[in-house]
Amino acid sequence: MNPADLIAIAEWFFLLYFVTITVLYLCLNFIAFRVISRSMHYQNLDEGVSLYTGFELPITLLVPAYNEEATIADSIHSLLQLSYPEFEIVVINDGATDATLQVLIEEFSLQAIPEAYRIQIPTQPINAIYRSARYHNLRVVDKQNGGKADALNAGINCARYPLFCGMDADTILPRDSLFRIVRPFLEDRRTVAVGGIVRIINGCEIRDGNLVKTALPRNWLALFQIVEYLRAFLFGRMGWESINGVLIISGAFGLFQKEAVVSVGGYRHKSIGEDMELVVRMHRIFSAQRRPYRVHFIPDPICWTEAPEDLKTLKNQRVRWQRGLAESLWMNKGLLFAKNSGAAGWLAFPFMFFFEMLGPLIELTGLVLLIVAYSFGLMEFHAFTAFLILALGMGLLLSCTALLLEEMSYRIYRRPGDLLRLFLVSVIENFGYRQLNSYWRLVGLLRWLFRTESKWGVMKRNAKRISVIDDK
């Protein structure tokens, strides 16, 4: 077989790959379109969104914290203002090396209590458990460092309520978030987990830990991520929801049935993508047990989180996410085409494996081959440009459908120029950002293959920016 034949085979393979992935995404988009438009019909008609009837299931909010001294107090104050009849906040200080614990002790008048700590899931040793003298529903668990998953498991051991919500310390929630995310548990008894749409807070105005005004950020990296989040959350996950194929619930905010999570062994503490791994494992174990279960995803924007604004932090995040994805899928490979695994095992898992996990490898190989083949005269200019036009066009088409869904539903960014800026970003991201992102994800995949040790992700915060806005 000569190089020209190899190039011809590669051309067919990449063409089929691009067309298949776009068609699948468009199908997800179509499902999401139906789900969102149906959900919009019932918006503002609800007579019980924040009604206190005593039938709301109590919720434990688990806030793992590691070196969060700059933001932890604001975050907890904001959580204490949530509107919900019965909830507790359990902050888990995972052996922070800065003053996180001291800030918490002083800010919330914490006092050590002799809690009868129940080890349902083994974790690193607990140093002490504190209770706030000012807020009856706030406790802090001080433990030795073990990673985010280990911290969440310690929180589960401490949780007193049947539902728990795993979240990041810097997540900002609208006041009625808990009312919204708990709904699937009230409407469907099979529900074991619920996720919701995560939005990017960069550029928005925050006051006293609460979101007061939405706007697009000026930073280009943050803008690129907004388009990505729209694609990933609006139709990526909404599309899978209706067929019980949601495999990812963001660690930034997700509600779980405690008993279900404990029964599968809690978060896997050696995993770097513990949020996804848990959901995939629940699918694998519950489908094997033939237990009726549902993983729901609601279209409401219930959680806001800060996106990285510098290349180094973004790179670390993407490498970590890709490693987490690969780990989660590999650890639960038994779900792939498993008997009784339904859409999760027969559609969502293969999709994630071939298009999300191996996607960066295929995309970058395709790009390199295209350039090499053209440079060595193995590909004509006409073919070269045709492939580039196709790759760009399909990416743009998917971004535009996400913009359409956003416009039909929540219209978060209301200024007239915002739409055009987002469209412009959808075009520009194809020239460098997408390829860079694929490269980072490939690095993540390789690190997973070579089993590099997992650690807490370090996120460079823009606390100064937020406090500057606060001062306005």
Next chain:
Amino acid sequence: MPSDVIDWVQWLGLGSHLIALLLLIYVLLLRGWLWLQDRNRQRAWDEWRPLCMNAICGLPYEHPSIPVTSRNWLFFFQLWHHYLLNMRGEARNNLQQLGLLMGLHHIAIKKLDSAANDHERIAAIITSGISHDARAWNSLLRYLHADNPARSFAAARALTRINPSVALPEVIPLIGMRPNWNRNQVAGLLLEAGPEQVSAPLLQAITHAPKDQIVALIRFLRFADGDTCDTVLLRYMTASEHPELLCACLKAARSKKVLPLVRDHLTNEHWFVRVEAANVLGYLGVAEDIGSLLQLLTDSHWWVRYRAARAIGELLRHDADKLMHIQQQQTDRYAADILAQVAAEWKKA
């Protein structure tokens, strides 16, 4: 790759660009249309908001320059309904009167059968209910049995508002049959109707419900009066061994009449029934129950020990010394730990 395939690839790529561009134009047009809608809504709301505020405060109001018509009625409904959800008592009645004066109920009656979409239909159902418009009764009964849970529940609520004594015997049995009705909203419906309306139909529904629906109905027993509650509990807690049913009954317990039955279940074979029984003793029990609760402190299940300790804490809330004494007497480490925690919590509360 053959050149005609490459041509196809190119056309596919160009086609994607074209569709993306068309989508962008559509999105821009949609935004323009939505902006116009928002502007019209704001104009109307600027006119109607003072009207609603005057109604809430019981002040006189004049007819607005923008009348409510079948084209703009949803704008008025959104504003009016928003205020209604947040008002109680006289203010709510005044708002209902305002809705009638603006002719909202006449439009809702027409829209019940000719709505363009589900949003409009459910808005019409809600309006008919709030306006107590009996003309809507037959249409609402039809919607009550619709497959769509949002539509059927809205109809249930509207029927209950129009005539609770006739509607609740129809609506309450459906609670057991409709697991897709949001439990919180069902609770809201029963709470609004009140125990005097809810008790008889709920008792009737529980009595005649198939076995698999009884638990769902008993969960709402807390919205009935005390006598109904006792009647049901005395019957089912004596006759049934079904653990879920027992848990639902124990959660509804609120009179000392059922205490002997509660005590019987402190040794139930299912740990979650023992947890509920310990919970009930925490708020209904008497000092003599401490002995039985102390035995649960060595239960094999953590939650039973924990709830028993909390119940003991509740019963000894004003006797910290005795609680401390009991804690020191414990030979079981878990029991001592849990009592220490409960004692510390009471101390700091």
